[in-house]
Amino acid sequence: MGSQEEVSAASLLREYLRDLASRGERKDGRAMDEMRPIEIRSGLFTKGEGEAWLSLGDTQVLVGVKVDVGTPFPDTPNKGVLMTNTELLPIASPTFEPGPPNEDAVEMARLVDRAFRGSNAIDFEELVIKEGQLVYLVMVDMYALDHDGNLVDALELASLLALKRTNVPKVVVREDGGVTPSGDFFPLPVRETPISFSFAKIAGRLMLDPSLEEEVAADALMTMVVDSQGRVCSFQKRTGAFAPEEIKRALSIAREKWPQVAERLGLLEG
Amino acid sequence: MKMPIYLQEPPEILITPEGVRTDGRGPHDLRPIKMTVGVLNRADGSAYVEWGGNRILAAVYGPREVHPKHLTLPDRALVRCRYNMAPFSTEERKRPGPDRRSIELSKVIREALLPAIFVDKYPGTVIDIFVEIIRSDAGTRCAGTTAASLALADAGIAMRGLVTALAVGRVGDWIVMDPNHDEDMYGDVDVPVAFLMEDKEITLLQLDGPLTEDEFNEALDLAMKGADLVYEMQKEALRRPYLVVERSVAGRES
Numbered sequence: 213m214g215s216q217e218e219v220s221a222a223s224l225l226r227e228y229l230r231d232l233a234s235r236g237e238r239k240d241g242r243a244m245d246e247m248r249p250i251e252i253r254s255g256l257f258t259k260g261e262g263e264a265w266l267s268l269g270d271t272q273v274l275v276g277v278k279v280d281v282g283t284p285f286p287d288t289p290n291k292g293v294l295m296t297n298t299e300l301l302p303i304a305s306p307t308f309e310p311g312p313p314n315e316d317a318v319e320m321a322r323l324v325d326r327a328f329r330g331s332n333a334i335d336f337e338e339l340v341i342k343e344g345q346l347v348y349l350v351m352v353d354m355y356a357l358d359h360d361g362n363l364v365d366a367l368e369l370a371s372l373l374a375l376k377r378t379n380v381p382k383v384v385v386r387e388d389g390g391v392t393p394s395g396d397f398f399p400l401p402v403r404e405t406p407i408s409f410s411f412a413k414i415a416g417r418l419m420l421d422p423s424l425e426e427e428v429a430a431d432a433l434m435t436m437v438v439d440s441q442g443r444v445c446s447f448q449k450r451t452g453a454f455a456p457e458e459i460k461r462a463l464s465i466a467r468e469k470w471p472q473v474a475e476r477l478g479l480l481e482g
Numbered sequence: 483m484k485m486p487i488y489l490q491e492p493p494e495i496l497i498t499p500e501g502v503r504t505d506g507r508g509p510h511d512l513r514p515i516k517m518t519v520g521v522l523n524r525a526d527g528s529a530y531v532e533w534g535g536n537r538i539l540a541a542v543y544g545p546r547e548v549h550p551k552h553l554t555l556p557d558r559a560l561v562r563c564r565y566n567m568a569p570f571s572t573e574e575r576k577r578p579g580p581d582r583r584s585i586e587l588s589k590v591i592r593e594a595l596l597p598a599i600f601v602d603k604y605p606g607t608v609i610d611i612f613v614e615i616i617r618s619d620a621g622t623r624c625a626g627t628t629a630a631s632l633a634l635a636d637a638g639i640a641m642r643g644l645v646t647a648l649a650v651g652r653v654g655d656w657i658v659m660d661p662n663h664d665e666d667m668y669g670d671v672d673v674p675v676a677f678l679m680e681d682k683e684i685t686l687l688q689l690d691g692p693l694t695e696d697e698f699n700e701a702l703d704l705a706m707k708g709a710d711l712v713y714e715m716q717k718e719a720l721r722r723p724y725l726v727v728e729r730s731v732a733g734r735e736s
Contacts, residue, residue: 256537256617257537257616257617258537258568258570258571258616258617259570259571259572259573259617259618260570263570270523270524272522272523274568274616276568276569276570276571276616277570278569278570278574278575279487280487280574280575281487297569297578299568299578301566301612301614302541302543302564302610302612303522303524303525303528303539303541303612303614304522304524305524306524306543306546310564310566312578312579351569351575353568353569353570353575353578355568355614355616357522357539358522358523358524358525359524360523360524381487381488383487391487393487393488
């Protein structure tokens, strides 16, 4: 626990945010259903086959996708493999410490994993090189660089962008069973655009894309992933409790916001 | 279960008799370098450095309370450093977490920076330095040290001066500045050096491979020349945010 001063500062902030929320206001002046601005940084930052450096307000994340070749899981011999990993780097927040992923990091990685599985976004059958023996392994490494709240949505958006940008190196199978890169590439088959929306509840009001202060003051948090057809592809009640009506209302907000975010990411087709 | 799909083939020749290197540089040229400070919002100080194909983020937190408490030094600041490579920083995905190499590099980077920091100004606190390699392309410890020194300055930590690091090396008969990836992999000798630029003291020096005394002296002299150039870029990067403010203030007056 923090010092006495920190505890009372946190409770003062909570009171203030509750007071604002009850009047339908937020500390940074946003509307309840308004996300912070999304910026995509251009440049070459990693050695990944796909990458994205994205900021959501003052939150910044970097996602790199690496592709390798390996054996499929025994129960899915005709499918490629997706792996997600989140690193809450100590550079991102004074409260993050070096070490293996903690439960928050693991939850975020699994949330993003489910966003892509739940939406059947990736055509895993196209990632088979030799059925039952050789498939592509797609490894999504998510780096939190700057934590000002709602890391989950930032990481999911950046992962979506990085996967959509991923070019898979084609390989040829040698006689000895090994593989050699052919020099050609094909775009990773990403068929859907699952987008993550997180909500905080403060004093009975739902707010989209909570800032760090709002997350700290929140009575409850939830994250849902919606696809291009407005279907819910994954859902995670995180902290606290929600009434069914609140969850339904949040979903309708997420469905309404989907085109806006997809367009901002340059992923709105047609 | 995993099979790497990235084949590395050594180049036929690392340096021509005329001294042209695999990336077209002459023996005494640096790679292109770009530096920016204050790139992160939460950290007390930060810097982003592009150095050839390297991409490095450095962040500093502190001086702050020490956790765990028993590490507290009553008369000076504790300085910790963590050098870490991102899984996507290498051709083949790097397993997350520290390995022997990154533990050693964390130590030598900390020891390269420590002589520059007025630790006795901050008794009982910790200064945490984080060096994140997001793309690696030879010379990450030096680029990382250079970036970390900027992040310390950006955090407003009292220092004797900036620390500037770069590597020199030997490729065949040539002593070269700032070895690239090919030279790092297939060259003969790699010599990372860091200088406390204020009084030109060496705070990091490592070496692997044989150098004659003449070559060794030549390498150190070349490193000093390179450091002078990098040092100017560091100062310019630190000055830049203030110049922007100055221009905007001047713009408002006119």
